[in-house]
Amino acid sequence: MTDADDAARHAEKMKKIKAARDRMMETKTEEKGLIMVHTGKGKGKSSAGFGMIFRCIAHDMPCAVVQFIKGGMATGERDLIRGHFADKCEFVVSGEGFTWETQDKARDKEMAEAGWEKAKALILDPRIRFVLLDEINIALRYDYLDIDAVVDFLLHEKPRMTHVCLTGRNAKPELLEAADLVTEMELIKHPFRDGVKAQAGVEF
Incomplete structure (x- = not known):
């Protein structure tokens, strides 16, 4: 077969x-607001969510x-949004660190409930088109929030x-059933297993 024949077949x-x-x-043809879930043991759940946030910012x-949950730690996304895009994206921190760091179930539950109240208000705000609930699946997993509600x-x-x-990991079946789009991040390899710590620009 000549290159011309191959090109013609391909075309x-x-x-x-x-x-x-x-x-x-x-x-x-339908357009609708989607309920999307990023879950699984693999890395990239929050990163994908923030990717969509930056798309929204780009589209005004x-x-x-x-x-x-992880609100106690500094992140590049938070610093960038608050420093440069606060007029386009509201950023609410409703957590004081991972549960194994806080070691205070009552306080974690209180913070999660406060975050959910703020989340509902933002979702209902007619001006806002997209809301990212980062790591809410962890709060749901530990029953800090009522999954049915x-x-x-x-x-x-x-x-x-x-x-x-x-x-967040371990999304509950009720949420998966309700969602329009579900993506499960699969863990194949992770440098943490080889003793590499979380690094700026990759994890936060």
Whole structure:
């Protein structure tokens, strides 16, 4: 087969794929605010959520972040948003550190409940288009928040066109069932297992 024959076959194959793709896209007409869940043992759940936050900022879409559990630690995302994009993205910290650091269940529960109240207000704000609930799955896992109440709010009170992304390991089945989009980050390798500590620009 000559290079010209190969190029012609490739072009014909791509033409068929494009036609099939175009037919499929004609059926995708609905727009709605999505409930999205990033979970799993692999790295990248919060990173993906913040990636969407920065897309919103780039599109001049007002957005907000409520950070549960790990709020006690400094992060690059928080510093960048508060320092340069505070007019486009509200950033709420509702936690004082990971549960094994705080060692105070009552205080952790109190902070999670306060964060959820703030999250509901932001989701209901008609100005805001996207809300990231970072690490809320951890608060749900430890029953600091009522999963039924959270799911009921998302399904029945969230404005139709508002996107909400919930991150963290061990997302509960009730949340997975309610979500429009679920991504599970799979752990294959992690440098922590080889004694490498969390590093700026990678983990925070």
